[in-house]
């Protein structure tokens with residue numbers, strides 16, 4: 144399992160480079176497995192890479208890309224906080240994705256109404272149904288943003304969701320970062336990904352970056368618990384990397 148840490152002068156350089164590598168990765172995955180499977184994330188850089196990809200929309204065969212989300216907010220479908228809605232606006236409405244290959248998590252006004260546990264169970268069933276072992280796909284790439292306290296997806300420090308070892312998807316009712324109700328993939332499923340990429344900018348993330356690089360306890364720093372089976376790459380701006388030796 145390889146690890147790489149790349150440091151960029153600006154957030155823009157970070158997302159543009161990540162987008163170029165995303166195109167390479169998807170192209171290679173499609174050559175090897177026909178369809179590439181990608182887990183998207185939210186946050187400034189998680190959406191930033193999608194905007195950078197929109198500027199280069201002719202290169203990827205989007206009809207052969209499966210798109211999942213690492214987490215989303217359990218709010219109405221048209222709420223601007225939805226990671227999936229932001230992804231549509233930044234990229235997915237602009238490229239020829241196959242709608243049958245796009246798997247957003249259910250919103251709070253979707254088929255399960257306000258039942259967040261049913262919505263989480265539905266997403267687990269979707270992942271299981273698209274896997275070879277009844278659990279979840281081996282994603283080609285899982286994109287991750289990160290909070291200053293080390294959260295990834297909606298896995299926050301010292302929470303049951305972060306400690307989960309059995310379920311692939313769980314409901315979060317009390318996220319310390321608003322909105323409180325979210326659905327998230329768990330660490331065991333993140334870690335089925337061939338490649339895990341962290342997209343992180345800002346001095347407020349520097350302590351968490353050091354913790355992850357030093358192999359901290361994921362209960363304290365959830366970011367420390369995410370690894371690709373083939374490669375883990377940290378895309379950092381200089382501020383986020385400022386405390387690395």
Ligand SMILES: O=C1O[C@H](COP(=O)(O)O)[C@@H](O)[C@H](O)[C@H]1O
Nearest residue numbers: 184185186187188288289290296
């Ligand atoms: O709550 C969330 O935050 C993280 C990181 O966001 P950022 O704006 O600080 O980069 C994001 O990756 C995650 O999907 C989202 O739900």
